Amino acid sequence: MDDGTRTAEPFAWEGPAVGLLDLDAFFASVEQLDHPAWRGRPVIVGGSPDRRGVVSTASYEARRFGVHSAMASATAARLCPQAIWTQGNFARYREMSARVMAILTDETPRVEQVSIDEAFFDVTPGRFSRESPVAICRRVQERVAELGVTCSIGLGANKTVAKIASEREKPRGLTVVMPGTEGAFLAPLPVRALSGVGASTAARLERMGVRTLGELARVPDEALERELGVVGPRLRARAAGAERSVVAERAAAEEVKSVSNERTFARDLTDAREIEQAVRSIAGTVGRRLRRKGLAGRTVTLKVKYDACRGRTARRTLDEPVDGDRAIADTAASLIDGLWRPGETVRLLGVGVSGFGDDAPHQMSLFAAEGDGRDAGRGAHAELGRLTDALRERFGDDAVGYGRDLRLRGRTSDTAPMHKSDF
Known part of the structure; x- marks a missing residue:
């Protein structure tokens, strides 16, 4: 089934265009940039295994062994005993993050940084540029790569679609969800793919027979409101790809x-x-x-x-x-x-x-x-x-x-x- 995603040539875009930039294994990538001998080797940024440390970020080489963020360092050490460990340098990460965000603000004033390694940006045609949103995303990826790190980008009509699309292909992926195909893209995904749906909400939806976003999109608002309150209809709209997103200007987003x-x-x-x-x-x-x-x-x-x-x-x-x-x-x-x-x-x-x-x-x-x-x-x-x-x-x-x-x-x-x- 064609789910509406594209990673190939630019196309004519109609309507809102929202991107989500996610820096790939950011902390570990900066460490590999700063330590050339670490490139291509498993790197873990986090605390010591013998002092209740926690993994902050693992390089893709370490992830192949099952290591992931928020994992106990003791577990990570067992999975990948040959890893290079570092406590990290947050000042350096913040500096690199600022340089990436400056690249985005070169393209549009609508940049909403949500974490040190993620930001939404609005590249709707005709608002700030007449250029293809896909071409802008490609240029952003190229400029970020020139800094020595890489990013993955999801592009769609709203924040929900952009966020999920950014996770589709990593590292250095560009996943584009064409306008009008949001529902087809989201439908087969599990409800937990939607931010804001935790274990408790997922369990309540499952009791209603709802396991995928496509099934959630078909539930009447009244039934969802009875089970989940006012948040229910909002989740349904997002699951259907009908969310209307506003990307705040950077000054407001940084409050x-x-x-x-x-x-x-x-x-x-x-x-x-x-x-x-x-x-x-x-x-x-x-x-x-x-x-x-x-x-x-x-x-x-x-x-x-x-x-x-x-x-x-x-x-x-x-x-x-x-x-x-x-x-x-x-x-x-x-x-x-x-x-x-x-x-x-x-x-x-x-x-x-x-x-x-x-x-x-x-x-x-x-x-x-x-x-x-x-x-x-x-x-x-x-x-x-x-x-x-x-x-x-x-x-x-x-x-x-x-x-x-x-x-x-x-x-x-x-x-x-x-x-x-x-x-």
Whole structure:
């Protein structure tokens, strides 16, 4: 059956044209670019197998052995014992990502970066160019390859089609879904191919006798709304290829929604004091990131994972935005009792700050009211934070540290905190 995909010559395009660029095995590809001796060999970017590390990215040579992202490093080491391991260099990946995104913005102002290695872009004919969208995608691939890495691109009438098409052929694939053939392209795919359909939703659809996107597209909206709520009809429209997508301009797409940091521990934490010290150390990292970005937020979130499967989060919203280590740490530490009880083990801790420019009503602040004598202390801590930031900027992150940070050295997994959304 002709599913409407094309990888050959350009054709006349009518209507919206949305692309999804996905950099192939990005972190590992950059490492192979920077280390010529690693090219053609299995490379794994991630933490150590003996310290509860996790695979961030595996080269295609490593993937042939079954290694994949988010796999436990210990498992990856068993599957591919000859692999080259590196903790990675996120600053370098971010630099390369920025160069790729600059290539896209040369072609269109409608570039919506969704992660460090993925971006939607709008090349609808007549909007910004009269050139074939397929020709533009080919040129983008060629220019990215000149940087020393490769990308795969999916092109279709909307984001759903573009995303799924980008995964069709890798590496360096270009899969084009012709206008008007979206339904035929999507129909045979399993419902899990649709972003937003997780295990729970897939199970509920299966109880309705729905296993493929084609079957989902034929279910009446009323039946889907009874089973899945308002999201049901939206999923049906996407499964039918009828989604209407808007690709945001890059400035709007880059708005930061949260700044966070988390750490996995090589040995579980069990003591209240060491858990609090770990939270305060992580909060310090978040504070530095906020100040570097010129941001302050009102909502502080604490995340606790007890083991590989179980975890909880809690958050508190303050009256005033914060970016200081102590304010963030005090708020996060105040949430520990609601998430942890003596006797429980802690595998991972995370702290985040959000609510930038949030004008909504807020809960009462945890900190003392103005005039109680603590303001001067908070000001001194803020000044200390700025001083340590300057020292680290000039001499490196290890130039200065607090006792809480020193106590954690050697206790955490060495998986680098390379969240793909933190670009």
